[in-house]
Amino acid sequence: MYKSYWGLELKPFENTPDPRFFYTSAQHEEALTRLIYGVRESKGAVMLTGVFGCGKTLLSQVLLGELDRDVYRVAMIQNPMLTSVELLRSIAVRLGATGLPTLKTEILKDVLLDTISELLLENYNDGKQSVILLDEMHVIEDKMIFEDLRMLLNNQLQDHFLCTLIFMGQPELRKHIEVNKQLNQRIAIRYHVDAFDLENTIAYIRHRMKVAGAQRDIFEETALSLIFQKSGGIPRRINQICDMSLFIGSSHEFSTVTPALVTDAAKSLEG
Ligand SMILES: Nc1ncnc2c1ncn2[C@@H]1O[C@H](COP(=O)(O)OP(=O)(O)OP(=O)(O)O)[C@@H](O)[C@H]1O
Ligand SMILES: [Mg+2]
Incomplete structure (x- = not known):
């Protein structure tokens, strides 16, 4: 107008996360460098926290633009307000699962975890690295969900993780992850973005x-x-x-x- x-x-x-407008302040640059490092070096789990409206979702879009589609298969979950089964199903679908039963019929969590494990291995054999990026994770308080996500990190070959999990969210996310000690220990890279x-x-x-x-x-x-x-x-x-x-x-x-x-x-x- x-x-x-x-x-x-x-x-x-x-107010949209449009990468064309990305301003590389020292802290946004550092956040992006750490995210890229975590993904490229298959570090397992990465956590990015930050106050509301400080550019986390934009950073996820910029990261996506940096990752070569021929090498990385990214499952991006932008609205994680889902039950554990729904979340795992969304991850499986975004990693390339086809023919999963609809949610109206029962899907067992174990079946979904197995499906995701198979997909991660398939991607690996196809020369692709799998990345699961979960935005807005501060809204999740259900401890079971963090435990299910931790299970995904058990997919490893010797000391190589078959997927990188990226957790993004407002500062409360740190507390939600800290209570799961094993998951917390697996967060190899963390960064916090401020105003x-x-x-x-x-x-x-x-x-x-x-x-x-x-x-x-x-x-x-x-x-x-x-x-x-x-x-x-x-x-x-x-x-x-x-x-x-x-x-x-x-x-x-x-x-x-x-x-x-x-x-x-x-x-x-x-x-
Ligand atoms: N470094 C930056 N360069 C350009 N624009 C930015 C930057 N940081 C934030 N913005 C802009 O600010 C607005 C809010 O950013 P964004 O939605 O990424 O924040 P957020 O941290 O994900 O917020 P929330 O916690 O509410 O989800 C967007 O329009 C985004 O483009
Ligand atoms: Mg956001």
Whole structure:
């Protein structure tokens, strides 16, 4: 709506995990490096935690883009609010299982675990590495689910894991995993992503504006600092405030985004 007013080619602050806009802050780069290392070196289990809206799901999409489809078979679970059997079934299907009975008929968990083991071995024999990426895992409190997932790590050849499990979620996820001591010990790589500091908030906003095609500095310096204060450096909040500022600014024909505009935008977002 405001794209042409500000001379942009894309909407810069959509709240979708779009890898084109990926800003490699030091911590996002470190997170990505660790994820890639965990997968490439078959480290078993990897955990990425972070406050809400700080870029975990985006990192999963960027990771996906980095993994060669000829080498990696990725089962991505974005909404794990499932029963244990449903979750294992989803994993099996995403790893390539066909002809599984529908959920309306009984499927035994053991059968699913066996099916997944066979798929992991098949993938391995086909020269493919299997990756199971579970996003939003902080919503899972059922201890049995973490235990079932741990069982998947028992698929090993000598000291080579047949799959890499990636757990992503908000900070509570750490506690849910810690109670399963054996699983916790198997997490070979972990990383935590926090909100941006002022410097990164400013660089983040400029980066997204540039990717969107901005030809000039639309956000005033003082407006950028105010966005940091109002958002706490959380990318999702930064996006909301910036989007609203650009929207209000265009409808009132501002030539730049000023601190007053940011204050208005932040106020209109308060619930
Ligand atoms: N490093 C980054 N570069 C570009 N955009 C980012 C970055 N980090 C976060 N974002 C953007 O912020 C928004 C929220 O990110 P995302 O959905 O990945 O957060 P999340 O950590 O998965 O949140 P939640 O815990 O609520 O699931 C998205 O629009 C995303 O594109
Ligand atoms: Mg997410």
